[in-house]
Every structure is written in structure tokens, then in C-alpha cells.
Amino acid sequence: MNLPLVHLAIMQPVGYVHSLGFLDQARYFRHQFRRMGAEVTISKNRLREDAVNFVFGAHLGFPAEWTRRHACIFVNLEQLGHGGAKVSDDYLNLLRRNAVVDYDAANLPSYATDPADVPLVPFLHAPYLRGDQSPALEDRPIDLLFFGSMNPRRRAFLDQVEKSGVNVSTFDHAIYGAERDHYIRQARAVINCHFYESSRFEQARAFHCLSLGTPVISERTALTRPPAAFEDAVFWLDAADPAAFFRQQFNQPAFFDEARRRIATFARIDPIEAYADLLAFAAGFHQAHAKTRGDGAWRPTRINLGSGKDYKAGWLNIDILERAEPDLVLDLGQPVALPLELPGCRGGRVRLEAGSQELVYANNVLEHVPDLPLLMTNILALLKEGGQFQIEVPYEHAPTAWQDPTHLRALNENSWLYYTDWFWYLGWFEHRFEIADFKWLDVQVKPCAKEQAAFMKLTLRKIATTVRERTVARTMRPDFGGIDSDEIPDDLPVDAVLPADAEATH
Numbered sequence: 001m002n003l004p005l006v007h008l009a010i011m012q013p014v015g016y017v018h019s020l021g022f023l024d025q026a027r028y029f030r031h032q033f034r035r036m037g038a039e040v041t042i043s044k045n046r047l048r049e050d051a052v053n054f055v056f057g058a059h060l061g062f063p064a065e066w067t068r069r070h071a072c073i074f075v076n077l078e079q080l081g082h083g084g085a086k087v088s089d090d091y092l093n094l095l096r097r098n099a100v101v102d103y104d105a106a107n108l109p110s111y112a113t114d115p116a117d118v119p120l121v122p123f124l125h126a127p128y129l130r131g132d133q134s135p136a137l138e139d140r141p142i143d144l145l146f147f148g149s150m151n152p153r154r155r156a157f158l159d160q161v162e163k164s165g166v167n168v169s170t171f172d173h174a175i176y177g178a179e180r181d182h183y184i185r186q187a188r189a190v191i192n193c194h195f196y197e198s199s200r201f202e203q204a205r206a207f208h209c210l211s212l213g214t215p216v217i218s219e220r221t222a223l224t225r226p227p228a229a230f231e232d233a234v235f236w237l238d239a240a241d242p243a244a245f246f247r248q249q250f251n252q253p254a255f256f257d258e259a260r261r262r263i264a265t266f267a268r269i270d271p272i273e274a275y276a277d278l279l280a281f282a283a284g285f286h287q288a289h290a291k292t293r294g295d296g297a298w299r300p301t302r303i304n305l306g307s308g309k310d311y312k313a314g315w316l317n318i319d320i321l322e323r324a325e326p327d328l329v330l331d332l333g334q335p336v337a338l339p340l341e342l343p344g345c346r347g348g349r350v351r352l353e354a355g356s357q358e359l360v361y362a363n364n365v366l367e368h369v370p371d372l373p374l375l376m377t378n379i380l381a382l383l384k385e386g387g388q389f390q391i392e393v394p395y396e397h398a399p400t401a402w403q404d405p406t407h408l409r410a411l412n413e414n415s416w417l418y419y420t421d422w423f424w425y426l427g428w429f430e431h432r433f434e435i436a437d438f439k440w441l442d443v444q445v446k447p448c449a450k451e452q453a454a455f456m457k458l459t460l461r462k463i464a465t466t467v468r469e470r471t472v473a474r475t476m477r478p479d480f481g482g483i484d485s486d487e488i489p490d491d492l493p494v495d496a497v498l499p500a501d502a503e504a505t506h
Contacts, residue, residue, distance in 0.1 A: 003279065004071075004286040005051035006033050007346075008042045011060050014309065018149070019044075020176035022056040024208045025077060028126055029054060032275035045313050046325060047072070049298075050347025052286040054101070059091040063314030069298060069348065071289035073099040073282060077204055080110035083197035083223075099285050101278060104200055106225070119281050121274045122227050123203050125267045126211035134185040134213045137256045143167045144217070144250075145187035147180060148205065149195060157193040157219060157242065164243035166250060184212050188251065189235070189259070192218035201226035206234060210266050215259035217245065233266035235259075297341055297349035303382070305332070305362040312361070316350060333375040338382070355384045363392045364455075367407045373426050376419050380431055380462060388436065389460040392445075398454040400443065411456065413438070419460065424473035429481045432469070433460040 008026045012019035030040045047053045047070040055062065056075045066072065074095060078085045084107075095111035101119045102108060108115040134140075144166050146158060158168050168191060175183070184190060190209045192202055199221040206216045210233055217235040219242060220226075226234065237245050249255050300316035307319040307326035319326035320333075328342060328350050339353040360379050369375050379389050394401040396410040416435060418425055423432035440453035465473070474481040 002283065003036070003038045004283050005048065006030075006038045006040045006279075006282065007048040007051035007053045008040065009047050009053050009055050010042070010044050011055065011057040011062060011313070012044050013060055016060065017174045017176070019057050019060065020174075022077070023177055025075070025123060025204055026054075026056055027128070028123055028207070029075075029275075031126060031128055032272065033279055035272065036276060036279055038279060043325065045311050046327075046346060048346040049344065052282045052289075054282075058094060059085075059087045061313070062091075062094060064090070064094060066314060067098055069293060071286045071293075073101055073285060076100055076102045076107060076111075078107070079104075079196050079198050079200045080107040081198065084110075084200070085196060099281075101281075103204060106198075106200060119274075119278045121278055122229060122271050123207040124229050124269050124271045126207065127267070129181075129208065129211040130213070137188055137215070137259060138253075140186050140188045142169050142183065142187040144169065144189055144191050144246075145183060145214075146170050146191045146193075147175070147184075148202075151195055153197075154193050154195060158191070160243055161191060161246060164246035166246045181208075181212060184209055184214050187214055188256075189215040189217050192216055192234075194219055194221065194224070197223075199223040201230065203227060203230060206230060210234075210263055213263060215263065217250070229266065229269045229271075233262050235262075297351035298344070299351050299353070299356065301356065301358045303357055303360045305360065305365045310363055315361075332378045333369045333371045335374070336378050336381075352382060354381050357382045357384060358387050359390065360388070361390045364394070366391060366393050367401075367404075367409055367411065370408060372409070373418070376433075377426060377428070380419075380428065380433065383462040385431070385462055385464060387462050389433065389462070390458075391460065392441070392455055392457045395440070395453045395456050398443075400454045413456070416458070416460070423465070423469075424476045424481075427477075428465075429470060429473055429477075430465055431462055432465055434463050435459070436461040 008029055010019055010022045010026055026042055030042060033040050041048070041051070047066060049069055052071045052073065054073050054075050056077070058074050059078055076095060078087055080087065092111050096113070100111070101121060103121060103123065105115065105120060108118055112118050144161070146168050147170070148154070150170075162168050169187070192206060194200070194202070201218070201224050203226065206218065209216050215235060216233070217237065219239070220236045221239050235245065298316075302315045304310065304312040304315045304317045307317045307324035311317050311325070316328060317326045318328050318330050318332065320329065320331045322329050322345070325345070327344055327346070329345060330342065339351060341349055341351040344350050360383060366372060366375070383389065393411050394407070396412040401407065401410040416433070419433045420435060435458055437459040439447050439457045440450050441455040441457050442448040442452045443454040445455065470481065
């Protein structure tokens with residue numbers, strides 16, 4: 001099988017910490033695909049045009065148009081259907097119209113026309129999480145650990161458990177990755193309980209704890225149907241009296257011996273066949289998508305000047321720093337000849353043309369640019385007439401103006417005059433900017449009076465200059481703003497240039 005490049009993309013709205021929870025499942029996918037020789041990359045909010053993209057967390061927001069240029073398989077980890085997660089219609093439609101991989105067959109009726117079209121994969125032992133660095137179960141300082149989102153249902157369940165006399169430790173803020181794993185390794189067991197009334201087993205959480213060498217004790221209702229691999233790996237609680245287990249068995253020598261046996265048994269179950277089938281499915285899907293997407297360059301209509309944490313999904317994100325992981329490394333503060341076609345940072349090509357952009361966005365960028373007039377000239381050229389340049393910058397008199405050592409300038413309400421009223425000084429003639437909107441923002445980036453301002457937020461709109469403005473420009477520029485060459489076309493008939501009475505004068 002000719003293996004495609006595999007890219008794992010985790011969707012994260014700005015500042016949304018819980019997207020870090022998808023790292024556990026993405027790492028597991030990476031491990032399984034690498035076992036079969038695939039090259040795998042992982043990133044946040046970014047897709048690759050030269051790979052098959054497995055997308056985690058698309059329910060948090062995903063530009064549907066991305067699927068035209070990118071081969072996407074959506075990894076559904078949400079509990080769907082009656083009693084499950086309340087997801088948007090946009091997300092369900094995304095699943096209905098695209099390739100999906102799921103972890104639980106009970107989710108499929110919510111979006112799949114034919115369940116046989118949806119690969120199902122389990123999350124089982126992850127050998128890269130070996131618990132060699134963990135203390136013996138008996139020596140661990142945390143009795144029982146719970147982590148995950150809290151709701152009234154979970155709170156009531158944990159209160160029942162604590163009535164047995166056992167101490168349940170929780171985090172006072174969200175922790176993921178290695179920082180959370182440290183505490184899992186310090187726990188004698190992790191307690192699992194259902195968030196939704198659908199009560200599907202949270203194998204995407206349990207596999208990680210068991211792989212770290214920590215036992216899992218879980219609620220089980222009449223609706224809980226765990227995969228076979230977890231039946232003998234997890235300690236299941238009696239729904240009628242969940243506290244009984246903690247009064248009678250937990251923290252006893254027999255419990256620790258049995259826990260070690262269950263963890264060892266779990267480690268011997270290998271899901272390689274399911275992931276081999278998934279990779280074969282992905283390879284076929286990638287080939288089919290390549291035939292429909294075409295070979296043309298991407299012609300974006302929205303540009304974000306910046307990347308890193310400010311990356312905007314569905315936009316062309318441009319940055320001068322490769323480490324910011326933009327879509328295109330380009331300095332628009334340098335001379336740019338349009339049209340311009342360049343290779344993108346994650347496969348494919350990007351084409352920029354004059355008058356092609358509807359919107360350009362720059363959040364705290366302009367104060368860093370060495371040649372700001374050249375940047376503004378390039379943006380003016382890229383925008384279509386009526387297109388907007390949305391800008392946010394520190395206000396000159398605020399402490400925020402100079403707190404960053406990379407700031408080259410501070411700006412105030414008069415900093416835009418050259419781009420609106422005195423445009424001819426920049427060599428502009430046919431177009432200029434007008435201020436379409438202006439706001440003062442405080443340190444919380446909320447609208448305020450000028451006296452409390454820390455930032456300015458404004459929208460510049462590209463407009464055609466008027467006849468009077470072009471006349472003023474010809475007057476004020478060092479040249480005339482361009483004059484006709486007055487050359488007579490070579491193919492113009494001779495009699496067209498002779499005086500009307502030329503024949504009579506011969």
C-alpha cells in the first residue's frame with residue numbers, strides 16, 4: 001500500500017484550554033500509524049494540502065470550505081444522540097457530508113446513512129506511556145483522582161463515593177498533557193463517571209490512565225456498553241451502591257494485586273488490525289480526493305497578518321517567522337510584485353493577485369513593521385475596491401504602547417492621515433483608504449472613552465479617489481501622477497491621422 005502523509009489537526013478556539021485533551025487521542029493515532037510506516041505530523045488548527053488530515057475537535061468550529069482543498073477525515077469523540085452532547089447542526093452536517101472515524105457504534109445513527117461506511121477504532125494500550133517512573137500503587141500519595149469537566153451529575157456521583165470515607169482529589173483548574181499525567185501516576189486509582197445520561201464509556205480517557213499504570217474504577221449504568229478490552233481491565237461499580245466497593249475492596253492488598261493483573265492484561269491487547277484498516281481507508285480516500293481537488297493554487301480572499309496563537313482557520317495566515325507556523329512565510333513590509341505565487345508551508349501553492357482580498361486583519365502588528373508605508377501600499381494593492389483592512393494597535397499614550405521591546409512606533413488618531421487624506425505622499429493615485437470605523441479599547445480590549453484607552457481599533461476601507469482628489473495629487477506630487485505617452489498606434493490607418501482638408505491642400 002502506498003501510504004499517504006498523515007496529518008493530525010486539533011481544533012482549538014483561541015484560549016480554549018480543553019482542546020488540549022485531544023492530544024491523548026491524537027498521540028495514540030500517531031503511534032498506531034507510525035507502526036505501519038506512515039509519516040505523521042500534529043498541529044493546532046492547521047491542515048496540510050499534501051496529506052490526509054484527521055481532524056479532532058471539529059465540533060468546536062471548522063470552516064466547511066476547507067474540505068475542498070484538504071482531504072479531511074473527522075474523528076468524532078463526542079457522545080451523539082439522545083442523552084448525549086448538544087452539538088451544532090453545522091457539526092452534524094459536517095459529519096454527514098464527509099469521511100468520519102468513530103470510537104463508538106452508538107454514535108453512528110446521528111449522522112451515518114450507512115454505518116458500514118464509518119471505520120470504528122478503539123483506544124487501547126499505549127506503550128509509549130509506560131509507567132516505569134510511577135511509584136508502586138500502595139505507595140502513591142493520592143487515594144482517588146478525578147479529572148474532567150464537572151457537572152451536577154458527576155458532582156452527585158463523586159459525593160456518593162466520598163461518603164464511603166475515601167478522599168477524591170480533583171484539579172482546581174484544567175490541566176492536560178505531561179502536567180496532568182504526573183498526578184495520574186501518583187494516584188492509586190482514577191475514578192470515572194459519566195457526564196451525559198447516554199452513559200457511554202469514556203474509553204478515550206480510560207485507555208490513557210491504564211497505559212500510565214494507574215487503575216480505573218468506573219461507574220456503570222444499564223446503558224454503559226464498554227468495548228470487550230475494558231470489561232476485565234476496569235473495576236466496575238454497582239450502580240445501586242457505588243460506595244460499597246470503596247468500603248469493602250479499595251486500598252486492600254487484594255485490590256492492588258488485582259489492579260496490577262488487570263493493567264497487565266490490558267497491555268496485551270493490540271488493536272493494530274483496526275488501525276491498519278483505517279490507514280487503508282485513509283489512503284483510498286486521499287487518492288479519491290486528489291482527483292477532485294485539482295492542481296490549481298489556492299486563491300484566498302481573507303488575509304491574517306500573523307500566526308502563532310492568532311492563527312485564523314480558513315484564512316491565509318501570513319507571518320515573517322516560520323516558527324509561528326503560518327500558511328505562508330512572507331514579509332509584506334518588503335517590495336512585492338503582484339501577481340505572486342509561492343509554495344505554502346504545508347503543501348500546495350498560494351496565489352496573491354491585485355484586487356483579490358475582501359478583508360485583511362492585523363492585530364498588534366503595525367507597531368512592529370520597519371517600513372509601514374510599504375506595508376500599507378501592498379495591502380492597498382491586494383484589497384479589492386471596498387475591501388477592508390481591520391487594525392488593532394496600542395494607543396500612543398497608554399502603557400501598552402511601549403511595553404513590548406520589539407515596538408518600533410506608537411500610534412494615535414492622526415497616524416492614519418497619510419493613508420486617507422495625504423495619500424499622494426505615498427505615491428498612491430487611483431485609490432486610498434477611508435476610515436470606516438474607529439473605536440478606543442481599554443486594557444480588557446473593550447470599547448471605552450479616549451481617556452481610558454489602551455488600544456485603537458479601526459477599519460480602513462479601500463476606495464477610488466475622486467476627480468478632485470486626483471487633481472490635487474497631480475498638483476502635490478513630485479511628478480504629474482502619470483501622463484499619457486501620446487504615441488500613435490502603429491496599426492492606425494493613415495487617413496485617420498491626416499487633417500480633414502489634407503486632400504484639398506495637395
